[in-house]
Amino acid sequence: MSCVSLFLYNRFSQKKEVFSxxxxxxxxxxxxxxxxxxxxxxxxxxxxxxxxxxxxxxxxxxxxxxxxxxxxxxxxxxxxxxxxxxxxxxxxxxxxxxxxxxxxxxxxxxxxxxxxxxxxxxxxxxxxxxxxxxxxxxxxxxxxxxxxxxxxxxxxxxxxxxxxxxxxxxxxxxxxxxxxxxxxxxxxxxxxxxxxxxxxxxxxxxxxxxxxxxxxxxxxxxxxxxxxxxxxxxxxxxxxxxxxxxxxxxxxxxxxxxxxxxxxMVEGQKMSKSLGNVLLLKDVLAQFPGSVVRWALLSSHYRHTLDWNSSLLHQATQCMEHVNRVLELPWDGKHCLDADFLAYLCDDLNTPGALNALHLLAKRALQDQKWVSSVHTCANFLGIQKISSSLTLEISKEIEDLIKERTQAREEKNFQRADELRQKLEDFGIIIQDTPQGTLWQ
Structure with missing residues (x-):
């Protein structure tokens, strides 16, 4: 299904108009x-x-x-x-x-x-x-x-x-x-x-x-x-x-x-060398899969200011987990572009709406496999790709290493270092919980 018209905000006219x-x-x-x-x-x-x-x-x-x-x-x-x-x-x-x-x-x-x-x-x-x-x-x-x-x-x-x-x-x-x-x-x-x-x-x-x-x-x-x-x-x-x-x-x-x-913005502040908060894309991609970073970048409407923070990355990671589970499922190769998904994109490139539609499709597909082809098609359309198991394992190992280092710092009563490592994990979108059985994370 194709949308009738594409609407885009034109900075010259300062209004949303039909793309002609x-x-x-x-x-x-x-x-x-x-x-x-x-x-x-x-x-x-x-x-x-x-x-x-x-x-x-x-x-x-x-x-x-x-x-x-x-x-x-x-x-x-x-x-x-x-x-x-x-x-x-x-x-x-x-x-x-x-x-x-x-x-x-x-x-x-x-x-x-x-x-x-x-x-x-x-x-x-x-x-x-x-x-x-x-x-x-x-x-x-x-x-x-x-x-x-x-x-x-x-x-x-x-x-x-x-x-x-x-x-x-x-x-x-x-x-x-x-x-x-x-x-x-x-x-x-x-x-x-x-x-x-x-x-x-x-x-x-x-x-x-x-x-x-x-x-x-x-x-x-x-x-x-x-x-x-x-x-x-x-x-x-x-x-x-x-x-x-x-x-x-x-x-x-x-x-x-x-x-x-x-x-x-980064944590509510403008990026600048003087603040020391300039995040190079290559460094972010060294910590997160490309699909998670892409999801986060598209999660706010393109004309709005986007605040890059641990909460944004955590949310993008959670949404991507649902979609990734479906992308790991086999499908028949049929292309089925969801009408709501496309309608959002045709409305001044409303990627937050499109991503939400994709997330809902993924939830449906995990209950009913007839939606699997729609998830594959919509994800591929927007450049959201499956995260490989090897990459997931690599990221998990890095997180586990940081948690081990934090546990050691706590045992040595180096609480300042332990707090620094907790903050680093939170910056990566990782939530940790200390329990009698050890530190759990998600």
Whole structure:
């Protein structure tokens, strides 16, 4: 059964609306990918999983979907990290891209249609910058090329940013070579020991926003259906990208539907290096199976803030246990996509509703095997895969080792260490109970 319509919240119109593609025979979607100076964190993982889920729904509803997710492999952070490690830039980016793919593969993310690298599209960026200069909305200053925000009367229309917010967003780049503080860089002059490319304005490197405009144009054309990314990219990145694309190409609306996923918090706090609470995806996946992590990432509506905590992981683990029991059962291979499950996904990608429907199906299937095929089909549709027995045993052994260490600490009256280990287990979603027969866990 297919749903009649797919509804998506469009950030530009600020309302949920029927998804109306430019060409129903070929859906086009661009999502901002990683800047490859280091492993991605769990918040980046959320965005990847959210748009993978949307990709799966689109593939089910339409004949063809072209999904472009870029790799930003030119950036000042990349240069700084390569210098810090004392390795060539291309070695750093190659290793980081490999780690990225390894991480998202564990989350059962489908391959995208195209994964372009920014460094392969410098010439396309230069062409866009030339157009902006020719149209008088960009200017040269001290080896920089900058976008003149005051020349664009529609600047701020996507993010809804007011003048004060625009100025605040520009403070990090306030410089004497700018006409106005909010103007943003399209091309930067080369600096010592950093990557650079030749251009009509001298050796240099592109601005971040220019990269996405060039790559979306190259693979999806002047207008495309969906542009996605995290809510943190809305301003200034997507606002600037939209402004330069609109002005360079002379297109009023380059993107029909702007879709943004909400932020991810850790134990109620924003992730930051200063708080020391940045959770790398690879570290989370070292402790939990990919299906549990994926379930947790999809358990809150994509537009809402998701709080990553031990309670969330415990709940995801429990739900996954029910589903996993059914996935271990043999089935006839028949595909039976539950109507309620699909209806939730068609309603602005309501993954919490879809997961709840899947969980209820699993409970039914454990009582009546006629539901087994529905569980297999729905789980596979959403990228939820069976957790292998060997992986389950490996996780159990790790938990048992931590409990043994805690028991020893208690016997040695090292209660501080025992409390630390209890907290570590709780962070993994493990509930322990001390009894006369020993410590029990679930």
């Amino acid at each position: 593609p430019i060409n129903p025979e070929k859906i086009t979607m661009y999502v901002c990918g990683p800047t490859v100076y280091g492993p991605i964190h769990i918040g980046n993982g959320r965005s990847i999983v959210v748009f993978d889920a949307l990709f799966r729904v689109l593939r089910y509803l339409f004949p063809e979907v072209v999904y472009v997710r870029n790799i930003t492999d030119v950036d000042d952070k990349i240069n700084a990290e390569a210098q810090k490690l004392g390795i060539p830039i291309n070695e750093l980016t190659k290793n980081t891209i490999a780690q990225f793919h390894q991480d998202i593969n564990k989350l059962h993310v489908l391959p995208v249609s195209v994964e372009p690298k920014a460094t392969c599209h410098i010439s396309h960026m230069i062409e866009i910058i030339k157009k902006l200069l020719d149209k008088g909305v960009a200017y040269l200053s001290n080896g920089h090329v900058l976008f003149d925000v005051l020349k664009d009367p529609f600047y701020g229309s996507l993010s809804g940013a007011h003048k004060e917010e625009i100025l605040a967003g520009a403070r990090v780049e306030v410089a004497p070579y700018k006409r106005n503080p909010q103007d943003f860089v399209l091309w930067k002059p080369a600096i010592e020991d950093h990557e650079f490319w030749p251009s009509p304005w001298g050796n240099g490197r592109p601005g971040w926003h220019t990269e996405c405009s060039a790559m979306s144009l190259e693979y999806l054309g002047t207008t495309f259906d969906i542009h996605g990314g995290g809510a943190d990219l809305l301003f200034p990145h997507h606002e600037n990208e939209n402004a330069q694309t609109r002005n360079a190409l002379g297109v009023e609306h380059p993107v029909k539907h702007w879709v943004h996923n909400g932020m991810l």
